Amino acid sequence: MKGDEKTGVLTLPGSPSDEGKQCVKKALEEMAGSVPFRTSRQCQDLLRYIVLHSLSGEDELLRERMIGVEVFGRRPDYDQAADPVVRIRAADVRKRIALFYEATDAATRQVKIAIHSGSYKASFAFLGSRDVEVSDNEPPAEMAAPVVVATPSIELLPAPPRDKESTKNIRRWIRQSPWMVLTVVILLLIPAIYALFRSTRETAFDRFWSPVLKAPNRTVIYVGSNAVYYLAGDFVDRYRREHRLDKVESMGREFLVPLGSNDVLNGSDLIPEKDTYTTVGDAAALARIASLLSERKKSYDMRFGGDISVGDLRERPAILIGGFNNSWTLEMTDNLRFGFSYWHQIEDRFDKRRSWKANQDFTDDYAIISRILNSKTGEILITAAGIGQAGTRAAGEFLTSPGDIDSLMLAAPRGWEKRNLQIVLHTSVINGSPNHPDVIATYYW
Numbered sequence: 001m002k003g004d005e006k007t008g009v010l011t012l013p014g015s016p017s018d019e020g021k022q023c024v025k026k027a028l029e030e031m032a033g034s035v036p037f038r039t040s041r042q043c044q045d046l047l048r049y050i051v052l053h054s055l056s057g058e059d060e061l062l063r064e065r066m067i068g069v070e071v072f073g074r075r076p077d078y079d080q081a082a083d084p085v086v087r088i089r090a091a092d093v094r095k096r097i098a099l100f101y102e103a104t105d106a107a108t109r110q111v112k113i114a115i116h117s118g119s120y121k122a123s124f125a126f127l128g129s130r131d132v133e134v135s136d137n138e139p140p141a142e143m144a145a146p147v148v149v150a151t152p153s154i155e156l157l158p159a160p161p162r163d164k165e166s167t168k169n170i171r172r173w174i175r176q177s178p179w180m181v182l183t184v185v186i187l188l189l190i191p192a193i194y195a196l197f198r199s200t201r202e203t204a205f206d207r208f209w210s211p212v213l214k215a216p217n218r219t220v221i222y223v224g225s226n227a228v229y230y231l232a233g234d235f236v237d238r239y240r241r242e243h244r245l246d247k248v249e250s251m252g253r254e255f256l257v258p259l260g261s262n263d264v265l266n267g268s269d270l271i272p273e274k275d276t277y278t279t280v281g282d283a284a285a286l287a288r289i290a291s292l293l294s295e296r297k298k299s300y301d302m303r304f305g306g307d308i309s310v311g312d313l314r315e316r317p318a319i320l321i322g323g324f325n326n327s328w329t330l331e332m333t334d335n336l337r338f339g340f341s342y343w344h345q346i347e348d349r350f351d352k353r354r355s356w357k358a359n360q361d362f363t364d365d366y367a368i369i370s371r372i373l374n375s376k377t378g379e380i381l382i383t384a385a386g387i388g389q390a391g392t393r394a395a396g397e398f399l400t401s402p403g404d405i406d407s408l409m410l411a412a413p414r415g416w417e418k419r420n421l422q423i424v425l426h427t428s429v430i431n432g433s434p435n436h437p438d439v440i441a442t443y444y445w
Contacts, residue, residue, distance in 0.1 A: 021055050024124050027111045036096035039436040043096055046071050046089050050115060054122035062120045087411035088439050090120060095407055204409035205402035207417040211373060211380045217316035219300040221289060222308050223282050224326025228273040231257060235269040281389030285321050285396025292400045313377040322392055323385035332376055333383060337443045338368050338422045344387050346424060358387040362429055365391035369399060369423040394427040394434035408439060419444045
């Protein structure tokens, strides 16, 4: 192996030595526990899998299908085109590696890890100080020593006085060679124009939201409502007497009754609430989406409960928030590939073997994001819908995160912005709040 005289970086051509492997493993754990990786367990697992199998030289285990089976629990015969989880997560890992090295001083690190685009094999670079031949069994003695380049001191001298004759010659040249002057000005402006072009170029996040933001009509945001019951006054009075709570002066309808296993409720003891109630997750998703539209100067109307009709959806772009608690979400997506089915479940209608079900205590939740350019109403439709409230909240956060949308579209098919798409998300839930969601399935058509 040879080092680069200019950069001092030594790149390993084959399997590194035992000491080199220990350096890589130490760098791996530092990276996996860093801020860019801390929010995604899947990215941590994929990073460790790729690095450790690359160190072992097990290239046959670094193919897309094998990674999908070993890291993400897919079946050996799963459809990689319909479920590009490996490509999506690999792109996300590369982005997080770049963020890790941007946030730290890469030049002071003993080893640098990279996963180049188009490959699932990691490469490793060690710091050195000059051209060094390194065997696979012996690491370079200089690899822990960063390169130090001495910079000669420069004495700044005062500029000589400008000669009047030189100034006259410059003016004469400008008058006699206008085209040459114009060429020089254009060459000087090219870097500035290129920088301006890059700053104004549309991102994947911009293209995802463009159909809504560029639509001439106001957008309608509709939030589902949840079934709520309160206890009848007769039951509350009976509960007070049986539990000796007569000294409590007031027990209104908001009183929380800690019912035990021996307490019996009759149908007349429960009264359905006629007002509309919104969950915390739906409200959080609504706040993020409304904030995004406001930032982009897009006007919108918010609707709740029964305050919407099919005519509202036919006249303007619509964003539907909520899954099982939003009848419009269920109706408008009942012909799509990914949809909600009986009892806390999302199903793949194209592959009945695939489904995702929330557990009973909702410590894991799932959600569907749909973007339909020409829905049943003929207008653009976007849904953020979870099985539970935490899933809806996670979907709202993903929809409004430029980083998440940009990372997802790195593995999207060409021309995706002109296609319909669906995204299935998974999130773990702690105390009712979702963690950063993971993409587990996508579909473009």
